[in-house]
Amino acid sequence: MESLIHQGLPHAHRRSFLKLGAVAGLSWLTPVGQLLAAQSEHTREPAQSIILLWMNGGPSQLETFDPHPNTMSAGGTKAIDTAVKGVQLAEGYERLAEVMSHLALVRSMVSKEGDHERGTYLLKTGYRPNATVEHPSIGAICCHQLPVGKTEIPRHISILPSRWPSRGGFLGPEFDAFQADDPLQKLADVTAHVPKDRDTLRVKDLDVIEQTFLRGRQRRVEATSHREAVQRARTMMSSEQLKAFDVTQEPLQVRKDYGEDGFGRACLAARRLVEVGVRCVEVTLDGWDAHVNNHEIHKNRAGTLDPAFSSLIRDLKQRDLLDRTVVICAGEFGRTPKVNVAGGRDHWPNGFSIALAGGGIRGGFVLGATDPEGIKGPETPTDVSDIHATVLKAVGLDPTRENVSPVGRPIKLSEGKPIESLLV
Amino acid sequence: MRMGTRDLLFMGLVFGGGAMLVASLLPNVSPARAGRRAEKRNVVADNPTIVSELDREFHREWAEAEVKPVGPAAQLVMMRRLSLALMGTIPSMQEIRRFESRPEERRLALWLDEILADRRFADYFAERLARAYVGTEDGPFLLYRRRRFVTWLSDQLASRRPYDQIVRDLIAEEGLWTDHPATNFVSVTIEPEKPPNPEKLGARVARAFLGVRLDCAQCHDHPFEDWKQRDFQGLAAFFGQVHTGFSGVYDGKGEYEPTNRKTGKGEVVKPRVPFLPELLVETGPRRTQLARWVTDPRNPNLSRATVNRVWALLFGKPIVQPVDDLLSAGDPPAVIKLLAADFTAHGFDLQRLIRVIVASEAFRLDSASDTPVSEAQEKAWAVFPMTRLRPEQVVGGVLQASSLETIDRDSHILVRLGYTFGQSAFVKRYGDTGEDEFSESSGTIPQRLLLMNGSLVNDKTKDGLFNASSRIAMLAPTDREAIEIAYLTVLTRRPSETEASHFVARIAGTKGKERQLRLGDIVWALINVTEFSWNH
Numbered sequence: 034m035e036s037l038i039h040q041g042l043p044h045a046h047r048r049s050f051l052k053l054g055a056v057a058g059l060s061w062l063t064p065v066g067q068l069l070a071a072q073s074e075h076t077r078e079p080a081q082s083i084i085l086l087w088m089n090g091g092p093s094q095l096e097t098f099d100p101h102p103n104t105m106s107a108g109g110t111k112a113i114d115t116a117v118k119g120v121q122l123a124e125g126y127e128r129l130a131e132v133m134s135h136l137a138l139v140r141s142m143v144s145k146e147g148d149h150e151r152g153t154y155l156l157k158t159g160y161r162p163n164a165t166v167e168h169p170s171i172g173a174i175c176c177h178q179l180p181v182g183k184t185e186i187p188r189h190i191s192i193l194p195s196r197w198p199s200r201g202g203f204l205g206p207e208f209d210a211f212q213a214d215d216p217l218q219k220l221a222d223v224t225a226h227v228p229k230d231r232d233t234l235r236v237k238d239l240d241v242i243e244q245t246f247l248r249g250r251q252r253r254v255e256a257t258s259h260r261e262a263v264q265r266a267r268t269m270m271s272s273e274q275l276k277a278f279d280v281t282q283e284p285l286q287v288r289k290d291y292g293e294d295g296f297g298r299a300c301l302a303a304r305r306l307v308e309v310g311v312r313c314v315e316v317t318l319d320g321w322d323a324h325v326n327n328h329e330i331h332k333n334r335a336g337t338l339d340p341a342f343s344s345l346i347r348d349l350k351q352r353d354l355l356d357r358t359v360v361i362c363a364g365e366f367g368r369t370p371k372v373n374v375a376g377g378r379d380h381w382p383n384g385f386s387i388a389l390a391g392g393g394i395r396g397g398f399v400l401g402a403t404d405p406e407g408i409k410g411p412e413t414p415t416d417v418s419d420i421h422a423t424v425l426k427a428v429g430l431d432p433t434r435e436n437v438s439p440v441g442r443p444i445k446l447s448e449g450k451p452i453e454s455l456l457v
Numbered sequence: 458m459r460m461g462t463r464d465l466l467f468m469g470l471v472f473g474g475g476a477m478l479v480a481s482l483l484p485n486v487s488p489a490r491a492g493r494r495a496e497k498r499n500v501v502a503d504n505p506t507i508v509s510e511l512d513r514e515f516h517r518e519w520a521e522a523e524v525k526p527v528g529p530a531a532q533l534v535m536m537r538r539l540s541l542a543l544m545g546t547i548p549s550m551q552e553i554r555r556f557e558s559r560p561e562e563r564r565l566a567l568w569l570d571e572i573l574a575d576r577r578f579a580d581y582f583a584e585r586l587a588r589a590y591v592g593t594e595d596g597p598f599l600l601y602r603r604r605r606f607v608t609w610l611s612d613q614l615a616s617r618r619p620y621d622q623i624v625r626d627l628i629a630e631e632g633l634w635t636d637h638p639a640t641n642f643v644s645v646t647i648e649p650e651k652p653p654n655p656e657k658l659g660a661r662v663a664r665a666f667l668g669v670r671l672d673c674a675q676c677h678d679h680p681f682e683d684w685k686q687r688d689f690q691g692l693a694a695f696f697g698q699v700h701t702g703f704s705g706v707y708d709g710k711g712e713y714e715p716t717n718r719k720t721g722k723g724e725v726v727k728p729r730v731p732f733l734p735e736l737l738v739e740t741g742p743r744r745t746q747l748a749r750w751v752t753d754p755r756n757p758n759l760s761r762a763t764v765n766r767v768w769a770l771l772f773g774k775p776i777v778q779p780v781d782d783l784l785s786a787g788d789p790p791a792v793i794k795l796l797a798a799d800f801t802a803h804g805f806d807l808q809r810l811i812r813v814i815v816a817s818e819a820f821r822l823d824s825a826s827d828t829p830v831s832e833a834q835e836k837a838w839a840v841f842p843m844t845r846l847r848p849e850q851v852v853g854g855v856l857q858a859s860s861l862e863t864i865d866r867d868s869h870i871l872v873r874l875g876y877t878f879g880q881s882a883f884v885k886r887y888g889d890t891g892e893d894e895f896s897e898s899s900g901t902i903p904q905r906l907l908l909m910n911g912s913l914v915n916d917k918t919k920d921g922l923f924n925a926s927s928r929i930a931m932l933a934p935t936d937r938e939a940i941e942i943a944y945l946t947v948l949t950r951r952p953s954e955t956e957a958s959h960f961v962a963r964i965a966g967t968k969g970k971e972r973q974l975r976l977g978d979i980v981w982a983l984i985n986v987t988e989f990s991w992n993h
Contacts, residue, residue: 187902206888206901221886222906226915231978238963238982245953246988249825253835253843258899259987266905440785 038159077457079429080392081357083175085315088334088364089195090322091152091382091385093378094403095370096123096204096331097338098386099140101405106370110328119398125335128343134397135346135355137389137455139420141401141411144366144382152365152382153197159421159447166438168197171421174311174437174446177201177275178430184310185272187211189350191315192299193276199315203438207258210315215295216280216302223270236267244342265397277305287348300341304348325375338362346390355391359427361420363387370407386412387420393427395457418449465863506818506855507799514824516821526818526839529622529825532556534993535565535821537949541846541992542771543572543811545581545851549863550925563609569815573808576615582807583611585770589665589760589781590627591645601633602641609638620763621752624666628748633705640706641700652700655713659693666751668762668783671731690715691729695747706743752805760797761789764810768796769895772993773844780895824993844992845898848887851990852913858947858984859917859925883913900990908985918981920973926980930972936961944974945984 095101100112100123112121115133122130129136146152151162158168162349169177169346172189181188190296191210191246203209213220225232247254280288280301291297296318324331342362349355367385368378384403390396401413422432424430425446432447461563510662519526530538536556540548548556556564572578587607613623626639634644642661646654663671671689690713697713714723728746730737736753739746750931751759761783774795777783783793800810814820824841826834834840846854857864886907908914920927925946933939944952952960964975983989 100963206898209901209903211903212886222903222910225910226919227978231974234963235978235982235985238960238979239985241956241959242948242982242986242988245956246986246993249827249830250843251829253824253830254987257843257845257987257991259905259990262900262902262905262987263909266902266909269902270906270910330957377646439865 058146061446075392080359080427081179081192082311082359083172083313083424083428084300084307084345084358084360085157085172085199085313086338086345086360086362087157087195087317088321088338088362089153089314089317089319091149091364091366091368092321092334093323093327093331093368094140094381094384094386095329095368095378096335097126098122098138098146098388099403100124102401104405106372106405106407107253108328110374111206113245120397120399121128123331123335125332126339127338129346132343132346132350132390135350135390136388136396137394137398137400138417139389139400139455140384140386140403141413141415142367142382142385142387142417142420143411143414144417145367147380147382149196149365149380152380153195155417156363156365157197158202159449160417166440166442166444167200167202169202169204169208169436170210171424172199172210172315173204174425174436175312175428175430176208177204177436178366178434178446179312179428182310184274184312185268186277186306186309186311187269188310188312190306190313191317192269192297192302193317193319195317195319196313198317199313200267203444204436207262210313213278213302216278216298217295220275220278223275225270235313239263273289274309277309277311278302280305287344290340290344290348292337292344294337296337297341297344300345301348304345304352304354307349307354322366324377324379327368327372327376327378329376349391357392359392359394359424360390361387362389362423370403384414389420389424389455393457395455398455400455401454415452416449417446419447419452421447422449422451423455427456483656489851505816507795510795511792511813512818514795514815514839518622518791519837522833522837522839524831524834524837524839527823527830527834527841528938530823531950532561532564533945533949534823536568537566538771538820538841538992539569539572539815540949541850541854543581544575544577544853545584545847545850546577546857547947548949549857550861550942551863553945553949569812573811576611579611579615580607581612581849582770583607586610586766587792589766590642590661602638603645605635607637607642610920614807617806617808620800620807621754622805624759624981625748625752628662628666628751629742629744630708631705635705637705643696643706643842644701645781646702651741653696653706655693655696656689656715658696658699659689662695663689663692663753664748664781666762667731668765668781669757670779670782670784687726687729688731690726690910692731692747694726694728695743697726697728698743708744737888740882757794757801758783758798760800760805761793763805764793764800765809766808767810768793768814771811771820772842773846773895774842775895778895788868810969841993844895845900846990846992848884850881850885850943850992851908854989855908855914855917855984860923860981861925861928861942861946883907883911905985908990909981914981914984918984920970920977924977926976927973930964936964939964939976940979943979943983946989948986 039336043306096104096110100110100121101107102110102112106235111124113124113127113130115130117133120133120138122133144152144155146155146161154160154162157170159171160168176188188215189199189210190209192213193215194210194212198212199210227235243260276282280298283301288298288301291301296316299316303316306314318334320330345360346355349358349360363385366380366382371380372378385409401415402409403411425432431447432445432451434446435443436446438444533553535551536548540546550656556568559567584607587603587610587775591606592601594930610623627642630637630639632640643653643658646657646744648654660671663669671692693715694713698708700709700711701707714725715722728743730747730750733750733756736756737746737750748757762781765775765777765783766780769780776790777785780786783789796810796813799813800806801810819838820841822839822841824843826840830840835842887904888901917924918926926943929939929942929946933942935955940957941951944950944956960979963979964972967975
């Protein structure tokens with residue numbers, strides 16, 4: 034019966050229909066109304082975590098998610114079919130093609146920022162750089178807005194950080210991403226250098242000294258959060274959750290699937306971190322700034338990105354984590370449709386691609402299209418802020434909610450609007 | 458065998474330098490008190506009326522805000538403040554002993570004289586100022602030699618060159634970035650195959666020397682202020698004729714032709730100053746015209762911007778926040794105007810400006826009070842601000858705390874550590890605050906992890922031959938004195954009675970290696986408290 038009622042009623046209409054019912058004060062009293070309400074409220078559980086695969090340097094859309102084979106702009110790049118009919122990826126992404134039904138591609142990203150630093154800022158914060166306020170990155174916003182839960186380690190983590198890792202901006206440095214190297218190396222500075230008994234005594238001694246300084250400064254010392262940070266660092270040092278960084282605990286085959294390089298290991302660590310409740314993990318893959326030898330560079334990068342990204346999606350799916358994790362793959366901009374004299378492509382913010390997957394994102398979906406010859410602007414140009422609003426909505430946050438900057442200026446979580454077509 | 462050699466070395470230390478060290482470390486001077494009024498006069502030799510005017514202004518503001526100032530800070534606290542603000546490190550044990558051996562009423566004046574004559578001051582201040590001029594990044598390959606730039610700036614500060622002259626060089630100097638290091642101000646903005654960037658230079662001049670953030674007027678008119686896009690472009694146009702070639706930066710021909718965002722076409726924009734056009738003399742190269750206008754004593758902005766920045770360097774917090782946007786406060790506060798007028802009238806002498814601020818009552822207030830400190834007091838500067846120390850101050854502090862003698866008096870520790878602050882691994886991990894260095898922030902977990910478990914602190918607190926903790930363990934005649942020296946070395950103060958008895962019990966009856974380890978642990982704890990990482 035339920036399905037009969039819904040047939041042919043698009044999602045949005047269904048909701049407005051419900052709203053009418055609610056206004057009439059009827060629908061939720063009747064069994065049918067309850068069913069309808071359940072269906073609409075079923076608005077699935079919001080996602081819990083975000084994994085941002087950061088393609089540092091600006092990958093070419095043409096050699097990744099938006100190929101235009103046999104055109105001038107392709108410069109010889111071929112396309113491959115994917116599990117979703119009619120959607121192609123550039124060659125080199127054979128494994129990602131297999132999980133295409135979980136991926137949404139936005140091929141019509143536009144921005145006004147063609148500089149690495151400014152582009153990075155825009156993509157990570159959803160705002161254009163501005164001299165008067167430093168915006169928080171999306172991971173910082175999520176950590177600030179969503180409850181801490183049982184997470185004892187930093188909830189915002191950047192593995193293999195680039196020059197501009199995700200920051201807390203005006204929310205404060207405590208929301209900066211905690212930076213970690215290749216998971217192959219032991220996490221720095223989380224173990225005391227002295228035996229336990231001495232360590233315990235030293236920490237006890239801290240308090241004796243703090244007491245003297247607190248005298249006459251109680252509120253001011255509290256405002257520094259110094260002792261709180263010490264406490265949290267101590268909790269982290271002894272937390273079992275730290276093991277999430279240790280990818281050697283994974284079966285060899287899993288490690289091989291992700292790829293036995295820094296990025297592959299970092300993606301695997303990201304999955305393990307999400308499992309212990311980390312809100313946002315940023316994983317950087319560097320080296321996309323292909324002003325020369327674009328094709329060769331992109332072929333090489335695909336060799337790293339394809340296995341890691343596809344394994345991450347599969348792995349999250351297998352563990353029932355994909356529904357509660359939003360995965361984003363993006364760089365600061367795309368690259369010019371024209372191949373330059375050095376065989377490279379230059380910066381191009383006028384029509385580039387990003388990929389999204391997981392929690393609340395509609396898989397197998399493509400939004401927007403670029404001109405195959407790269408002359409006209411893209412169809413359905415999409416603003417970076419709208420992507421931010423969409424992801425915020427996927428994690429259950431209202432983008433129009435406001436934070437207050439240090440000078441008392443209200444600032445929305447995002448100025449964009451969620452793109453409904455991208456959401457389930 | 459190896460242990461034997463080590464012990465021998467220790468013996469050598471004890472018998473060699475030991476006796477002398479003990480003498481210099483332990484001349485028992487009674488703790489200080491009073492004599493501060495008289496001392497004020499010693500800090501600013503000529504025309505000290507500015508200090509009384511400044512104090513009067515603060516008293517007026519305190520009365521208006523209905524707050525009372527807290528009491529004065531102890532002398533050792535002042536000594537620490539000055540070291541951190543002006544040299545980026547803490548006083549050494551050696552310096553503390555010398556400080557306390559002097560007549561009370563002259564201690565701070567002599568200490569300030571010493572600091573201002575110390576190369577560490579010039580080096581440290583140059584690095585801090587350089588952030589405002591060229592940022593923290595390394596800039597284009599080869600063209601830009603940050604190190605050389607900072608060294609040049611340090612030389613200018615050390616020779617007490619008037620600040621307006623330094624600024625003129627920065628804006629208008631010609632030549633190679635190597636032998637005319639001031640030109641790095643211009644060359645840092647070069648991007649591959651392009652001339653120096655007029656917009657970036659215009660924005661820098663506006664922020665660093667005029668104390669206004671014009672950047673947003675780059676794309677549109679300033680949302681709150683009177684600044685228009687044409688003001689910004691007019692300023693940028695002064696850099697429209699600067700080029701680079703084999704002879705470095707030079708002034709040539711050409712026009713500044715930004716793209717009109719509405720029409721998408723290039724349009725020539727002529728140089729134009731945003732205010733006080735009557736001060737602009739339109740002869741000579743454009744950059745020289747701008748430099749003369751910026752440094753004209755009748756143009757108040759350079760002095761005001763500089764006062765706000767120097768104040769921030771001394772207090773850890775600017776009078777107007779952000780430090781490079783005086784307009785955010787509307788009409789500049791009276792204190793800024795007062796100090797700026799004095800700065801201009803006395804030939805843009807940075808050292809005098811520092812002396813005046815240091816002599817002021819506001820700078821000498823404590824950060825603690827017997828009655829709870831209110832936010833109104835904090836806002837009115839009726840209590841000394843507590844601010845997070847910068848990473849290089851923390852690293853300077855850790856290194857100095859692990860040595861009893863002054864580290865490298867001829868050069869700042871970080872210069873010795875090699876290259877810029879930005880490159881030091883510690884600074885990177887601690888989290889460099891970049892150019893926006895005075896924004897208020899709290900401590901973070903990575904910082905705590907770094908100070909608790911990082912290799913630097915570990916190396917400096919373990920039982921090493923040259924580590925302060927080991928030497929204190931070896932040389933201090935009594936437990937009590939050992940604890941006192943540890944406190945002075947790390948926190949520049951003596952322990953309270955509770956602290957003293959607590960820690961004396963920790964080391965009582967220990968000898969040799971055991972004693973060294975325990976003292977190392979105490980130094981570790983002293984380094985990890987709020988007091989160490991926060992300016993107060």
